[in-house]
Amino acid sequence: MEEARWLARARKGDERAFAQLVEAYERPVFNLCYRMLWDAPEAEDAAQETFLKAFRGLHRHDPDRPFRPWLLSIASHHCIDRLRRRRLRLTSLEDLQGEEVPAAQTPGPEATALEREQSRRVQQMLAGLAPKERAAVVLRYWYDLSYVEIGQALALSESAVKSRLHRARRQLADLWRAGDEKAPAAGGRQNEPSAA
Amino acid sequence: MNLQQPELVRQEPDLPGWAEAEAALQAAPLLSPAAGFTGRWRLLLTAQRARHARRQPLWSLGLALSGALAALAVWVLLGPLSAPADLAAEVALRAAAWARGFEIVFGLLDAVLGSLPLGLRALGGLGLLFTLGWLSALWLASLYRLSVQEVRNGG
Numbered sequence: 001m002e003e004a005r006w007l008a009r010a011r012k013g014d015e016r017a018f019a020q021l022v023e024a025y026e027r028p029v030f031n032l033c034y035r036m037l038w039d040a041p042e043a044e045d046a047a048q049e050t051f052l053k054a055f056r057g058l059h060r061h062d063p064d065r066p067f068r069p070w071l072l073s074i075a076s077h078h079c080i081d082r083l084r085r086r087r088l089r090l091t092s093l094e095d096l097q098g099e100e101v102p103a104a105q106t107p108g109p110e111a112t113a114l115e116r117e118q119s120r121r122v123q124q125m126l127a128g129l130a131p132k133e134r135a136a137v138v139l140r141y142w143y144d145l146s147y148v149e150i151g152q153a154l155a156l157s158e159s160a161v162k163s164r165l166h167r168a169r170r171q172l173a174d175l176w177r178a179g180d181e182k183a184p185a186a187g188g189r190q191n192e193p194s195a196a
Numbered sequence: 197m198n199l200q201q202p203e204l205v206r207q208e209p210d211l212p213g214w215a216e217a218e219a220a221l222q223a224a225p226l227l228s229p230a231a232g233f234t235g236r237w238r239l240l241l242t243a244q245r246a247r248h249a250r251r252q253p254l255w256s257l258g259l260a261l262s263g264a265l266a267a268l269a270v271w272v273l274l275g276p277l278s279a280p281a282d283l284a285a286e287v288a289l290r291a292a293a294w295a296r297g298f299e300i301v302f303g304l305l306d307a308v309l310g311s312l313p314l315g316l317r318a319l320g321g322l323g324l325l326f327t328l329g330w331l332s333a334l335w336l337a338s339l340y341r342l343s344v345q346e347v348r349n350g351g
Contacts, residue, residue: 015238015241019234019237019238022233022234022237023233023234026228026229026233026234027226027227027228027229028226030227030228030229030233031226031227031228034227035227043229044229044230044233044236047229047233048233048236048237048240051237052237052240052241052244055241118220118223118224119224121220122220122221122224125217125220125221137221141221141222141224142224142226169211169214169217169218170211170214172213172214172217172218172221173211173212173213173214173217174213175217176213176214176216176217176220177212177213180213180216
């Protein structure tokens with residue numbers, strides 16, 4: 001298989017071989033970062049750093065295991081760390097200024113306003129979850145990972161994954177209902193990337 | 197994206213709003229980064245390697261100096277506390293004196309250590325051995341970590 005060959009060459013330090021893997025996985029990694037961070041430039045940074053970490057740590061990847069969950073695990077942890085740092089940063093900013101950090105809005109190229117609104121609601125729902133729960137939901141819904149795989153990716157037991165997903169679903173349902181009750185607010189939080 | 201997650205629906209049948217929320221999640225697309233992502237990654241890798249190449253000698257020097265200073269501190273601090281005669285160090289000294297192939301190095305060591313009192317001499321021998329071993333290990337570890345491993349894995 002092509003991927004196994006790229007991996008074998010990349011393990012020997014072949015940058016071009018790893019670049020093939022970057023090209024193959026840029027979309028899932030970026031999507032995960034965006035779903036976690038809800039900010040396109042930050043998601044780009046996080047995705048780039050994920051690939052750098054993966055390249056440097058490739059010797060730690062077990063060749064008998066699939067590459068994608070391992071890569072997504074790196075991306076998840078990286079985004080969780082970023083969210084924690086962001087929370088600290090925002091808290092200190094709020095402490096200093098006593099007001100919310102303003103949100104930017106840049107219209108994306110998605111086809112219709114309805115799709116944009118739907119996309120915004122999905123992101124708003126995800127943003128209401130704790131970082132690890134958010135990661136679990138994204139890995140489950142966008143990448144079809146099993147509970148065991150999610151557990152491996154997030155360093156959780158299978159039962160912990162189930163309980164976190166259960167809690168997340170309750171929260172998501174609450175958030176959805178809360179969104180229904182409010183009039184659709186204008187303006188997404190951050191720059192929206194394309195759904196190519 | 198996973199479109200078939202019936203077990204999730206089964207698990208939360210009576211949760212108002214969940215079906216709609218789940219449908220929205222399932223309908224959300226896989227988003228793409230801006231074009232040229234791989235090219236930007238390669239540029240970032242190159243920049244990181246250059247940065248690493250600039251820092252690597254400083255790291256090695258810093259590590260070596262700190263190791264030498266630490267060894268020196270151990271020698272200075274523990275010297276007066278040691279037992280007056282250390283048999284192992286004495287044997288090492290004699291073996292050093294007998295080693296013909298290293299006459300110059302060991303001659304120098306012998307001269308330096310010979311000028312010290314017996315207790316300090318014994319400790320000095322041990323201290324030198326310890327320092328050399330420590331520095332060698334430190335150098336090897338730092339060179340492997342910063343030069344071999346990092347270069348092999350992309351800087």
